[in-house]
Amino acid sequence: MSKAKRQIKLGAFLMETGHHIAAWRHPDTHLAGGLDFSHYAQLAQIAERSKFDAVFFADSVGISDTNLASLSRTARADHFEPLTLLAALSVVTKNIGLIATVSTTFNEPFNVARKFASLDHLSGGRSGWNLVTSSSETEALNFGFEQHPAHAVRYERAREFHDVVTGLWDSWEDDSFIRDRESGIYFDPDKLHTLNHRGKHFKVRGPLNVARSPQGWPVVVQAGASDAGRELAAQTAEVIFVAHQTLDEAKVFYQDVKGRLVKYGRQPDDLKIMPGIFPVIGRTHDEARAKFNALQDLIHPDVGLALLSKMTGGVDLSKYAVDGPLPDLPETNGGKSRQQLLFDLARRENLSIRDLYLRIAGARGHQQVVGTPESIADQLQQWFEEEGADGFNIMSPWLPGGLTEFAELVVPELQRRGLFRTGYEGTTLRENLGLPRPGNRHAQAVRQRAAG
Amino acid sequence: MSKAKRQIKLGAFLMETGHHIAAWRHPDTHLAGGLDFSHYAQLAQIAERSKFDAVFFADSVGISDTNLASLSRTARADHFEPLTLLAALSVVTKNIGLIATVSTTFNEPFNVARKFASLDHLSGGRSGWNLVTSSSETEALNFGFEQHPAHAVRYERAREFHDVVTGLWDSWEDDSFIRDRESGIYFDPDKLHTLNHRGKHFKVRGPLNVARSPQGWPVVVQAGASDAGRELAAQTAEVIFVAHQTLDEAKVFYQDVKGRLVKYGRQPDDLKIMPGIFPVIGRTHDEARAKFNALQDLIHPDVGLALLSKMTGGVDLSKYAVDGPLPDLPETNGGKSRQQLLFDLARRENLSIRDLYLRIAGARGHQQVVGTPESIADQLQQWFEEEGADGFNIMSPWLPGGLTEFAELVVPELQRRGLFRTGYEGTTLRENLGLPRPGNRHAQAVRQRAAG
Structure with a gap:
């Protein structure tokens, strides 16, 4: 197998007891796993043994408690703050990447730059860093807002936020530190740079009080799939986590986003597109289907309706007939791309409200694949080879069992086909993803001056 | 020895290569320790083996780069963000407390409540949580301010910030989680409480998306010693880290702050006062003095002057004669208490500018004790027994050696005298410090209603 052969990238998207909304009721989940470090240590180590590129944590800075009857039937209301958790996981892992979601709407860029560099x-x-603008009113109300900032304003702020953070990451040149005990010089003052950013949303002087980090810049990940989200990703992201239902949809998205890179002077390989996959694995198709149905049977109708309401932008669907069609919904300020995705799905397959909530209860709009290790590998291979994806973010239905099955059954099948690594290529996330290490803007300026 | 006997509490105040400003030039320091996790893991484990109550990290969210010539001769410009570091240290320790400094001026209360609960x-x-309001203009300029917010405004914001954070920590009652797979009820919705805080500085709806934590509330620490700082501490703090030069000063402070507790319905024991101590330890006094002098000789004059300037509120002292007296300084917006402390010290002992910078180069206004293990234990015992202190925050001159010496030589001496524990009393920081676990305000309300 040639070293240059393109291979699949894999993320382990971890979430409490699993991605299926009723996973905590599954007999094999770690029931109180949400706030148990040993649970996550075990999961990260399973993923690392199988050579996953990264573990990934979503985040929300608030609880949507408007429907407590439904919320109290889920394990979604409390969990670790992801950066705190990943710092601890860094100690019990050696090679796997550590990706945390942090919102640009409810944080200051100096703090975010510093934490990811640390x-x-x-x-x-x-x-x-999975850069998100956050999409829920619930979160905004925890940060002094009377309502959620508008979509366009959030994206404008996010772009400037990214500028500030990456500028701060370049505060120190890579070779700033001399540490010569004899002369008493600890660092070269010419290699420390003050940012002096003054923009529409931020005034940040800098410099950052953390040296330039091993990756130069931590890897920047995004998940927004709206037009504004795609454009921001084409300009700034190195990985996109995205939700697709069909290969055709995935290919259109892939081509669109990769096509946007050139105007920012980037190569198609500089951005990895990784759709979410919700795998239910059986020795036979019937066994896989039975496993899936057993999970679906655990969903209380209140929970299904509330999930659907949340994912369609906060609209209350309880007043509509549960076995009738999805009504037309008003324009909302929530995440547009996911709303559109669900509407397209329901219209395409003529789904009732109940059908739809059952459909999204596991994968939340991402692709569900229910089958044997071979059939799942077939599908991943097809998506990968036909350029619908550079890799996949694996959303195990329940944890740890669902991840263990993927690691023990699907990963070896992908390895046999030469589609997935059997050992890490490098020591950094960037090296394993095949992403270039960004040069420091100041060091480049110096080189250009010297050459000019 | 009776269990009820009052004992000394010990914190290990860790800082890069050590507290002495020239520590990095000491031949036995870990030269690149500032951003090396293994360095801090070793330090925390040394402190834990000796049964210290906690490790403690100061913080500043910025670099004061106005005097680069001086700054570049120190190891102070870059270091880990403390909460990220402590999350990692939690994995390699079992009993020792983990205290991080986080500013109320440059953060949002929801994020802070969540990170410490995590x-x-x-x-x-x-x-x-060492709650600080931050005292430098340098930091403010990284967060959109044109100048540092005024002292009074910072303290007003800090008090409200503390209200919000502790309110969020009570979002969930301790027994909220049922997790009954059969009925499908994960938590009791009556035990989740929305804060709905609307104050002068913050509007925070809540609830927090992290369950109530093992300590109920993480331990709240403060370091401000101005009148506003003392009053805030009397109302809200459970530990105070403070700088004193003399026992008389320490006793006056101790009595004053403990006396302020009663009007907030608190007992004197509910707040532990822990002055910083900078110990230089030798087998003989001469050896200790020689060790200290060797460190002092490593201080470049630019570094000494810049340190003094920084600690007197940002005034440039380079235009004054280095061997002349400290001039009168204008009122500044910096940390008032430390400025006053340095002025009092210089006047009392008739120190020149050089004398003063040499004096603070190690301990930065805290007490330096240079002597044998017995003489250092004598002094700690006297301060403790005469009620100048409930314990001490140990600021080792260089690391790891200075901490190792304290652990191996001074701690056993304190233990022989029955002044310090030989085993941890409990599993939480609160239990080891002898602090009560706060009840949840909502659970109390329920009990009161039931009783009424």
């Missing part, structure tokens, strides 16, 4: 130093170059 | 869960109840 995690990158802690982990020897394995940190990644 | 660290408390990660560590099994060992987290502590």
Whole structure:
């Protein structure tokens, strides 16, 4: 197998007791796993043994408690703050990437730049930042807002936020530190750079009080799939986590986003597109289907309706007939791309409200694959080879069992086909993903001056 | 020895290569320790083996780069973000408390409440928050301010910030989680409480998306010693880290702050006062003095002057004669208490500018004790027994050696005298410090209603 052969990238998207909304009721889940470090340590180590590129954590800075009857039937209301958790996981892992979601709407860029740089130093170059603008009113109300900031304003702020953070990451040149005891010079003052950013949303002087980190910049990940989201990703992201239902949809998205890169001077390989996959694995198709149905049977109708309401932008669907069609919904300020995805799905397959909530209860709009290790590998291979994906973010239905099955049954099948690594290529997340290490803008300026 | 006997509490105040400003030039320091996790893991484990109550990290969210010539001769410009570091240290320790400094001026209360609650869960109840308002203009310029917010405004915001954070920590009652697979009820919705805080500085709806943590509330620490700082501490703090030069000063402070507790319905024991101590230890006094002088000789004059300037509120002292007296300084917006402390010290002992910078180069206004293990234990015992202190925050001159010496030589001496524990009393920081676990305000309300 040639080293240059393109291979699948894999993320382990971890979530409490699993991605299926009723996973906590599954007899084999770690019932109180949401706030148990040993649960996550075990999961990260399973993924690392199988050579996953990264573990990934979503995040929300608030609880949507408007429907307590439904919420109290889920394990979704409390969990670790992801960066805190990943710092701890850095100690019990060696190679796997550590990607945390942090919102640009409810944080200050100096704090975010510093925390990811710290995690990158802690982990020897394995940190990644999933940059989100957050999509729920619930979160905004925890941060002094009377309502959620508008979509366009959030994206404008996010772009400037990214500029500030990456600027701060370049505060120190890579070779700033001399540490010569004899002369008493600890660092070269010419290699420390003050940012002096003054923009529409931020005034940040800098410099950052953390040295440039092993990866130069921690890997930047995004998940927004709206037009504004795609454009921001084409300009700034190195990985996109995205939800697709069909290969055709995935190919259109892939081509669209990769096509946007050129105007920012980037190569198609500089951005990895990784759709979410919700795998239910059986020795036979019937066994897989039975496993899936057993999970679906655990969903209380209140929970299904509330999930659907949340994912369609906060509209209350309880007043509509559960076995009737999805009504037309008003324009909302929530995440547009996911709303559109669900409407397209329901119209395409003529789904009732109940059908739809059962459909999204596991994968939340991502692709469900229910089958044997071979059939699942077939599908991943097809999506990968036909350029619908560079890799996949694996959303195990229940944990740890669902991840263990993927690691023991599907990963070896992908390896046999030469589609997935059998050993890590490098020591940093960037090296394993095949992403270039960004040069420091100031070091480049110096080189250009010297050459000019 | 009776269990009820009052004993000394000990914190290990860790800082890069050590507290002495020239520590990094000491031949036995870990030269690149500032961003090396293994360095801090070693330090925390040394402190834990000796039964210290906690490790403690100061913080600053910025670099004061106005005097680069001086700054570049120190190891102070870059270091880990403390909460990220402590999350990782929670994995390599079992009993020792983990206290991080986080500013109320440059953060949002929801994020702070969440991170400390997460660290408390990660560590099994060992987290502590050193609440500071930050005192440098340098930091403010990284967060959109044109100048540092005024002292009074910072303290007003800090008090409200503390209200919000502790309110969020009570979002969930301790027994909220049922997790009954059969009925499908994960938590009792009556035990989740929305904060709905609307104050002058913050509007925070809540609830927090992290369960109530093992300690109920992580331990709240403060370091401000101005009148506003003392009053805030009397109302809200459970530990105070403070700088004193003399026992008389320490006793006056101790009595004053403990006396302020009663009007907030608190007992004197509910707040532990822990002055910083900078110990230089030798087998003989001469050996200790020689060790200290060797460190002092490593201080470049630019570094000494810049340190003094920084600690007197940002005034440039380079235009004054280095061997002349400290001039009168204008009122500044910096940390008032430390400025006053340095002025009092210089006047009392008739120190020149050089004398003063040499004096603070190690301990930065805290007490330096240079002597044998017995003489250092004598002094700690006297301060403790005469009620100048409930314990001490040990600021080792260089690391790891200075901490190792304290652990191997001074701690056993304190233990022989029955002044310090030989085993941890409990599993949480709160239990080891002898602090009560706060009840949840909502659970109390329920009990009161039931009783009424």
